[in-house]
Amino acid sequence: MRTLTLWAIAAILPGAFSPVSDLRAKDGEEPPRASKTDKYRLIWTTSPANRVTMGWNQKSGDPGTVHWGETDHGRDAEAYPESLAATRVKEYDGFTNCFAKLEDLKPDTRYYLVISDEHGTSSRFQFQTAPATPQPFTFIAGGDSRNFRDVRIAANMMVEKLRPLFVAFTGDMINKDDAIEWDEWLDDWQHTTSDDGFLIPIVAHRGNHERRPETIPAYFNTPKNAYFSFSVGSDLFRYLALNSEIPAGEKQEKWLDEQLEKYSNSTTHLVAGYHKPMRPHVSKKSEGTNPMQWADNFYEHGLDLALESDSHVMKRTEALKPSSKGHEGFIAAPNDPKATVYIGEGCWGAPLRDNDDNKPWTIASGSFNGFDWIQVSPDKIEVKTVKILNPSKVKRVSPEAPFENPEGITLWEPKSGTVLTIQAD
Numbered sequence: 001m002r003t004l005t006l007w008a009i010a011a012i013l014p015g016a017f018s019p020v021s022d023l024r025a026k027d028g029e030e031p032p033r034a035s036k037t038d039k040y041r042l043i044w045t046t047s048p049a050n051r052v053t054m055g056w057n058q059k060s061g062d063p064g065t066v067h068w069g070e071t072d073h074g075r076d077a078e079a080y081p082e083s084l085a086a087t088r089v090k091e092y093d094g095f096t097n098c099f100a101k102l103e104d105l106k107p108d109t110r111y112y113l114v115i116s117d118e119h120g121t122s123s124r125f126q127f128q129t130a131p132a133t134p135q136p137f138t139f140i141a142g143g144d145s146r147n148f149r150d151v152r153i154a155a156n157m158m159v160e161k162l163r164p165l166f167v168a169f170t171g172d173m174i175n176k177d178d179a180i181e182w183d184e185w186l187d188d189w190q191h192t193t194s195d196d197g198f199l200i201p202i203v204a205h206r207g208n209h210e211r212r213p214e215t216i217p218a219y220f221n222t223p224k225n226a227y228f229s230f231s232v233g234s235d236l237f238r239y240l241a242l243n244s245e246i247p248a249g250e251k252q253e254k255w256l257d258e259q260l261e262k263y264s265n266s267t268t269h270l271v272a273g274y275h276k277p278m279r280p281h282v283s284k285k286s287e288g289t290n291p292m293q294w295a296d297n298f299y300e301h302g303l304d305l306a307l308e309s310d311s312h313v314m315k316r317t318e319a320l321k322p323s324s325k326g327h328e329g330f331i332a333a334p335n336d337p338k339a340t341v342y343i344g345e346g347c348w349g350a351p352l353r354d355n356d357d358n359k360p361w362t363i364a365s366g367s368f369n370g371f372d373w374i375q376v377s378p379d380k381i382e383v384k385t386v387k388i389l390n391p392s393k394v395k396r397v398s399p400e401a402p403f404e405n406p407e408g409i410t411l412w413e414p415k416s417g418t419v420l421t422i423q424a425d
């Protein structure tokens with residue numbers, strides 16, 4: 001399965017990535033000196049129409065300052081109208097993780113930013129805030145990037161080609177939760193950023209390989225327990241990032257119920273993501289007793305789609321209703337507006353496993369590296385599953401048709417259909 005070698009080895013050179021904006025300078029002027037920053041990540045937790053967090057590693061010196069605005073001033077930090085010093089600095093694994101929470105942003109707006117420090121200025125980056133009115137958008141969901149850097153980089157390069165609004169990364173970024181692996185993972189993540197510095201936001205979830213409870217908050221500035229939620233397009237879409245590695249009941253379930261209570265009536269599409277699947281499609285995996293506690297809450301409030309990971313296979317289910325009379329606690333309920341479709345189960349470079357545990361309500365499963373590419377529209381959610389093959393041969397999606405297959409892409413084509421559609425109800 002791992003056929004991505006030559007180009008991947010070339011791409012894997014540490015620190016090889018640098019946006020071309022690094023090289024830009026005004027005519028006749030010396031380019032600004034470089035800041036001592038790296039390992040950039042744009043992070044979403046709450047209210048992404050108005051708020052994003054810029055994260056980076058400060059390699060030396062005092063934590064830098066983010067400068068941003070709606071006009072591209074290249075690397076001229078002082079020309080940007082807004083600036084903010086790191087609002088949180090977290091020493092972890094020997095990294096100085098800096099975070100600046102940029103607030104009061106305009107929805108659906110392009111921003112440009114640089115980071116300056118005592119040494120100089122970073123590359124010029126850009127990002128797009130979430131829309132605040134219902135309109136179609138795409139996002140990518142996947143997880144389990146923990147072992148093979150060539151596949152992980154290829155998948156990250158595919159993210160760059162598809163330019164989704166955000167990536168829901170449902171856990172197990174790394175294998176060993178240590179400094180060496182995070183050093184590599186954060187460098188590899190830079191491949192999601194285009195040559196023109198376009199940052200794709202990450203929505204970070206905790207997996208079992210994020211062994212230390214502090215890890216996800218330390219690298220991605222999430223709330224302490226790593227569960228949170230946000231809307232995109234006002235009432236169009238509500239996303240719930242859950243944590244399957246702590247008790248699903250107790251405080252988390254109370255929070256989940258409050259969220260579902262508050263948003264289920266007014267929201268068109270409710271989607272949840274978490275690491276451990278309720279019912280893995282790999283026989284040697286134990287059943288997801290902990291997350292299974294959410295199945296009734298999902299059904300009661302009509303959660304439309306659940307994104308799972310952990311097993312290193314791919315699967316799609318019918319819309320499911322929890323039932324003690326069903327198979328492993330579920331029955332297919334395709335015409336029930338409250339039923340939930342489950343997809344996943346994560347392979348972004350972790351060792352592939354056999355998809356040897358299909359259920360009567362499984363509509364497709366497979367064993368390959370890939371992620372789900374999802375378009376949310378007012379009338380439906382559509383899911384395509386992208387195979388991680390040679391991304392250098394894939395063209396970038398057009399901004400006018402962000403869900404149209406770019407040239408060179410390879411999609412999973414199970415018998416049940418290439419596109420899984422979940423109608424709004």
Ligand SMILES: [Fe+2]
Binds near residue numbers: 172207209309310311
């Ligand atoms: Fe896992």
